Amino acid sequence: MIEDDERLSGMVAAYLRPHGFEVRHAASAQAGMAMLRQGGADFALVLLDLMLPDADGLEVCRQIRTLAAPLRSIPVVMLTAKGDPFDRVIGLEIGADDYIPKPFEPRELLARLRAVLRRPPLASEQPQTLRFGHLEIDPGARSVRLAGEARALTSYQFDLLVALAGRAGRVLSREQLLDAVKGQAFDPFDRSIDVHIGRLRAAIEDDARQSRRIITIRGAGYVFAAAHD
Secondary structure: OEOOOHHHHHHHHHHHHHHOOOOOOEOOHHHHHHHHHHHHHHOOOEEEEOEOOOOEHHHHHHHHOOOOOOHHHOOEEEEEOOOOHHHHHHHHHOOOOEEEEOOOOHHHHHHHHHHHHOOOHHHHHOOOOEEEOOEEEEOOOOEEEEOOEEOOOOHHHHHHHHHHHOOOOOOEOHHHHHHHHHOOOOOOOOOHHHHHHHHHHHHHOOOOOOOOOEEEEOOOEEEEOOOOO
16 A cells, blocks of 8 residues: 555555455555565555655556566556546556545445456456467466567456457447456446546557457447457
């Protein structure tokens, strides 16, 4: 947990501990990044404050997404006192897996952390490498390559890609995609799936504005094209 509010960090750690979480705390961006680099393999998730004394949380999230694998795909959940939906969109676009505004209910925080960490069913159903032209998706290694070049995705975005590619040629609604990657009931007001689709297109398409792999089916959802040039 990278958060400069010592009182909040203590409360979060105390609440999560009985639920199976061990919280390591850093009060600054610099300390948090150092902790992550030194013990990254021991961490399952980063809980990141948007407003830190020495850096913007969005910039910290960007830095995490530039780290070497597997650290760059570690789930990041952002905390912020700001309630502006624009901030949430920015956070998702630069690589956050979820976004929780302060103040928050501890039970909601726990539910969101569990949802982010929950392994999606389709990931375990597709152990073999999925190949679509120049695109290679390895669910076991949780890696994506396009024409041999590694592509950086968040844990959420990777799960979303596997959900789509694992059922290539089949139209999946937002409800089905959210259920596959979160394992929870569909929220009709949750439009984060569209933001993540945009990030996926930027990572795996030759031209994200003219998507040939992830196709929008108006009024129905999305489909991953089974064949590519």
